[in-house]
Amino acid sequence: xxxxxxxxxxxxxxxxxxxxxxxxxxxxxxxxxxxxxxxxxxxxxxxxxxxxxxxxxxxxxxxxxxxxxxxxxxxxxxxxxxxxxxxxxxxxxxxxxxxxxxxxxxxxxxxxxxxxxxxxxxxxxxxxxxxxxxxxxxxxxxxxxxxxxxxxxxxxxxxxxxxxxxxxxxxxxxxxxxxxxxxxxxxxxxxxxxxxxxxxxxxxxxxxxxxxxxxxxxxxxxxxxxxxxxxxxxxxxxxxxxxxxxxxxxxxxxxxxxxxxxxxxxxxxxxxxxxxxxxxxxxxxxxxxxxxxxxxxxxxxxxxx
Amino acid sequence: xxxxxxxxxxxxxxxxxxxxxxxxxxxxxxxxxxxxxxxxxxxxxxxxxxxxxxxxxxxxxxxxxxxxxxxxxxxxxxxxxxxxxxxxxxxxxxxxxxxxxxxxxxxxxxxxxxxxxxxxxxxxxxxxxxxxxxxxxxxxxxxxxxxxxxxxxxxxxxxxxxxxxxxxxxxxxxxxxxxxxxxxxxxxxxxxxxxxxxxxxxxxxxxxxxxxxxxxxxxxxxxxxxxxxxxxxxxxxxxxxxxxxxxxxxxxxxxxxxxxxxxxxxxxxxxxxxxxxxxxxxxxxxxxxxxxxxxxxxxxxxxxxxxxxxxxxxxxxxxxxxxxxxxxxxxxxxxxxxxxxxxxxxxxxxxxxxxxxxxxxxxxxxxxxxxxxxxxxxxxxxxxxxxxxxxxxxxxxxxxxxxxxxxxxxxxxxxxxxxxxxxxxxxxxxxxxxxxxxxxxxxxxxxxxxxxxxxxxxxxxxxxxxxxxxxxxxxxxxxxxxxxxxxxxxxxxxxxxxxxxxxxxxxxxxxxxxxxxxxxxxxxxxxxxxxxxxxxxxxxxxxxxxxxxxxxxxxxxxxxxxxxxxxxxxxxxxxxxxxxxxxxxxxxxxxxxxxxxxxxxxxxxxxxxxxxxxxxxxxxxxxxxxxxxxxxxxxxx
Numbered sequence: 001x002x003x004x005x006x007x008x009x010x011x012x013x014x015x016x017x018x019x020x021x022x023x024x025x026x027x028x029x030x031x032x033x034x035x036x037x038x039x040x041x042x043x044x045x046x047x048x049x050x051x052x053x054x055x056x057x058x059x060x061x062x063x064x065x066x067x068x069x070x071x072x073x074x075x076x077x078x079x080x081x082x083x084x085x086x087x088x089x090x091x092x093x094x095x096x097x098x099x100x101x102x103x104x105x106x107x108x109x110x111x112x113x114x115x116x117x118x119x120x121x122x123x124x125x126x127x128x129x130x131x132x133x134x135x136x137x138x139x140x141x142x143x144x145x146x147x148x149x150x151x152x153x154x155x156x157x158x159x160x161x162x163x164x165x166x167x168x169x170x171x172x173x174x175x176x177x178x179x180x181x182x183x184x185x186x187x188x189x190x191x192x193x194x195x196x197x198x199x200x201x202x203x204x205x206x207x208x209x210x211x212x213x214x215x216x217x218x219x220x221x222x223x224x225x226x227x228x229x230x231x232x233x234x235x236x237x238x239x240x241x242x243x244x245x246x247x248x249x250x251x252x253x254x255x256x257x258x259x260x261x262x263x264x265x266x267x268x269x270x271x272x273x274x275x276x277x278x279x280x281x282x283x284x285x286x287x288x289x290x291x292x293x294x295x296x297x298x299x300x301x302x303x304x305x
Numbered sequence: 306x307x308x309x310x311x312x313x314x315x316x317x318x319x320x321x322x323x324x325x326x327x328x329x330x331x332x333x334x335x336x337x338x339x340x341x342x343x344x345x346x347x348x349x350x351x352x353x354x355x356x357x358x359x360x361x362x363x364x365x366x367x368x369x370x371x372x373x374x375x376x377x378x379x380x381x382x383x384x385x386x387x388x389x390x391x392x393x394x395x396x397x398x399x400x401x402x403x404x405x406x407x408x409x410x411x412x413x414x415x416x417x418x419x420x421x422x423x424x425x426x427x428x429x430x431x432x433x434x435x436x437x438x439x440x441x442x443x444x445x446x447x448x449x450x451x452x453x454x455x456x457x458x459x460x461x462x463x464x465x466x467x468x469x470x471x472x473x474x475x476x477x478x479x480x481x482x483x484x485x486x487x488x489x490x491x492x493x494x495x496x497x498x499x500x501x502x503x504x505x506x507x508x509x510x511x512x513x514x515x516x517x518x519x520x521x522x523x524x525x526x527x528x529x530x531x532x533x534x535x536x537x538x539x540x541x542x543x544x545x546x547x548x549x550x551x552x553x554x555x556x557x558x559x560x561x562x563x564x565x566x567x568x569x570x571x572x573x574x575x576x577x578x579x580x581x582x583x584x585x586x587x588x589x590x591x592x593x594x595x596x597x598x599x600x601x602x603x604x605x606x607x608x609x610x611x612x613x614x615x616x617x618x619x620x621x622x623x624x625x626x627x628x629x630x631x632x633x634x635x636x637x638x639x640x641x642x643x644x645x646x647x648x649x650x651x652x653x654x655x656x657x658x659x660x661x662x663x664x665x666x667x668x669x670x671x672x673x674x675x676x677x678x679x680x681x682x683x684x685x686x687x688x689x690x691x692x693x694x695x696x697x698x699x700x701x702x703x704x705x706x707x708x709x710x711x712x713x714x715x716x717x718x719x720x721x722x723x724x725x726x727x728x729x730x731x732x733x734x735x736x737x738x739x740x741x742x743x744x745x746x747x748x749x750x751x752x753x754x755x756x757x758x759x760x761x762x763x764x765x766x767x768x769x770x771x772x773x774x775x776x777x778x779x780x781x782x783x784x785x786x787x788x789x790x791x792x793x794x795x796x797x798x799x800x801x802x803x804x805x806x807x808x809x810x811x812x813x814x815x816x817x818x819x820x821x822x823x824x825x826x827x828x829x830x831x832x833x834x835x836x837x838x839x840x841x842x843x844x845x846x847x848x849x850x851x852x853x854x855x856x857x858x859x860x861x862x863x864x865x866x867x868x869x870x871x872x873x874x875x876x877x878x879x880x881x882x883x884x885x886x887x888x889x890x891x892x893x894x895x896x897x898x899x900x901x902x903x904x905x906x907x908x909x910x911x912x913x914x915x916x917x918x919x920x921x922x923x924x925x926x927x928x929x930x931x932x933x934x935x936x937x938x939x940x941x942x
Binding site for chain 1: 310311314318321322323386387388390391393394395396397398399401536537538541
């Protein structure tokens with residue numbers, strides 16, 4: 001039995017740094033994922049999400065720092081910890097000559113809490129051909145096999161590394177629906193990396209965003225969405241004064257155009273916004289909520305973009 | 306138990322995913338069975354034995370081919386295609402993944418080979434069975450391990466696209482050269498597999514197979530180190546493989562170099578059992594060989610000066626020639642690592658402190674050398690050439706061609722400094738030809754010929770060169786004319802020349818010995834029973850102390866006849882009084898040109914205090930008093 005940390009965190013990133021030669025990919029990343037939560041680790045391509053996942057799964061040794069799963073160093077105790085972890089890798093793969101039936105048989109002998117009924121039921125529901133070599137399956141079918149296998153071990157933690165990459169809209173939707181249903185049933189911990197922010201928004205309760213090798217956001221999704229607002233007001237030629245006033249709301253992005261100014265702030269509150277409106281006398285300034293996708297774009301896009 | 310189950314699960318997966326190889330092996334297995342029939346269609350014939358040879362060759366090809374194929378893909382392909390994470394996201398330790406894959410690979414390789422040879426084993430049992438020997442199995446196993454290791458390592462390092470590949474490729478020739486240096490030094494020192502026998506292995510174990518297996522195992526283990534440390538990242542796996550491979554390989558090679566250096570750096574103090582000894586006339590230098598401590602059956606050879614403890618280590622397995630007067634020793638040393646380059650080395654034995662002098666004389670072969678009595682000249686035969694040298698100036702004096710019918714030089718004697726008599730045998734040791742080599746005129750002349758009834762290695766020439774004894778028949782030393790026949794089918798007689806053309810034989814009938822002395826005219830003068838000395842295993846005349854006194858070496862009959870050390874006794878026999886006196890017990894005489902060997906040569910330098918060896922070391926024996934003087938115990942405890 002692997003003991004959990006007293007604070008209930010299933011995953012602990014502790015000052016994780018990953019370098020490839022002289023190139024630093026991740027630097028001093030620290031966060032925790034409590035039991036039962038769904039954590040989305042986001043970032044643009046090449047920021048090191050997959051490196052973080054490899055470190056998380058004990059496949060890669062961090063240059064510095066460490067990652068704990070269920071309170072144990074994953075590099076040292078990978079094999080034992082993987083009994084409680086289901087994984088859907090970025091590119092689901094298995095020996096290409098093996099068919100789904102053989103792969104299921106292979107996995108069934110490795111996990112103590114393997115649930116053959118759920119795996120078979122899920123594969124049947126997905127209509128995955130059981131006797132076709134894995135190498136001949138479509139990308140969507142490979143993903144479905146991977147999902148069935150990942151959930152088949154009744155894991156306490158599910159690691160999803162960009163699971164919808166390359167899937168069409170319908171397949172993506174189905175995937176997240178399946179996942180939502182599973183989460184509702186089991187209440188397991190999930191960490192997911194994905195570029196499908198609409199899907200993420202449906203399931204994640206905590207967001208981490210990596211930018212320039214660092215974790216720049218680590219928030220509850222509701223808190224994050226409450227803090228970020230888009231503010232619009234007409235341009236009256238004194239925008240610099242407004243700009244200074246906006247800074248109290250932590251401006252993330254400002255766009256100036258002919259009709260006026262559009263800004264994204266990351267520390268919105270009603271009181272500060274009302275003060276801003278009163279300073280400039282811009283009573284017609286508007287504030288609107290943002291989607292996760294907008295927030296993400298505002299954070300990881302260049303300032304002034 | 307869980308780990309074994311996981312290991313087998315991975316192994317079975319690997320076998321299943323490559324099961325088509327086993328089918329291919331079965332198809333190939335029927336080829337040798339069908340060959341005698343199908344081959345006829347194409348005009349090819351094969352006998353019963355050929356089937357076994359083809360079957361073994363196919364099984365070996367299966368093993369080698371499958372090893373390279375499976376080895377290069379089982380890790381390398383999975384890593385390069387990032388498929389290794391399929392295993393690493395499961396509750397499988399890195400070692401289990403590697404071990405399971407390796408087990409699967411071995412099952413495919415050996416299973417495939419077994420399947421390939423099975424049809425032949427069923428239908429041509431006897432023909433195939435001849436390859437189920439230790440030699441063939443060890444060759445098969447070593448090649449499999451080497452190819453599997455090679456495949457595993459190459460599959461990773463060539464697919465990783467890492468700059469380390471350049472370093473790996475650079476280290477390959479360096480390691481091979483260092484490994485070969487160590488290997489050949491050991492092989493030369495041990496003259497084949499005697500070392501392995503010495504440390505408890507059967508002589509059937511081929512040292513080459515063992516070295517190949519070690520190299521293969523090092524590579525296999527390195528791939529394991531790579532996967533355990535690098536896991537799913539092929540570049541990191543490559544880094545770990547390289548570190549493991551070259552670390553282990555260098556450890557093996559450096560251990561081999563250190564070990565071989567330690568072996569060949571043995572000194573006389575390391576000799577714990579003396580095998581043989583030879584004393585140069587003048588008694589200054591002894592040539593001693595024996596088993597050295599901790600080195601198995603390694604038997605180094607030393608020229609040793611017991612007075613000063615100076616010594617020179619001689620090349621193993623090379624002929625050391627010492628002149629009759631004890632003034633000079635010569636031998637050939639191999640100079641090239643690849644062979645084919647030998648250099649003549651000479652040493653002046655007149656000095657107490659003598660050092661080898663490397664001459665400018667070099668040959669592709671070591672040749673067979675013969676020194677003149679005074680050590681000033683020498684002849685060497687190699688292939689069908691014979692060359693004479695002046696050893697003071699290292700100068701070639703003459704080279705002549707020997708007729709092709711003369712195959713083996715069995716004996717040679719310098720009649721004077723410019724004339725050498727050569728005794729050659731033909732094929733099978735028959736058809737002896739006698740030549741005179743005139744160095745001054747650079748001319749070789751056949752002067753005689755003998756048709757021998759059977760092969761024998763025992764050829765002796767009287768000190769004046771007038772008589773030649775081949776086993777128990779005496780011939781004219783020049784013409785080859787048969788002079789006297791002492792042959793007896795029941796007796797293994799060997800003629801030994803003493804002074805004035807006289808000669809002796811010892812008849813050993815059962816365990817009873819009788820010394821017989823013949824005159825120059827082949828008339829029997831004496832017949833002296835040695836029965837008073839007990840039952841004997843062997844006996845020979847070792848020295849002529851004076852005109853009428855001979856020294857004999859007698860080996861008592863003992864139960865254990867297989868031993869490198871025989872308990873010899875030395876007696877003197879007075880030919881006038883027929884008195885036999887025991888002079889020394891448990892003494893094995895050290896050979897010399899004037900003592901201890903069959904008497905071919907003059908006795909003018911004969912010592913009355915011959916050296917002998919026994920289980921205690923080297924001693925001298927006073928033949929007149931029987932007193933023993935201890936000289937050296939070497940490294941004998």
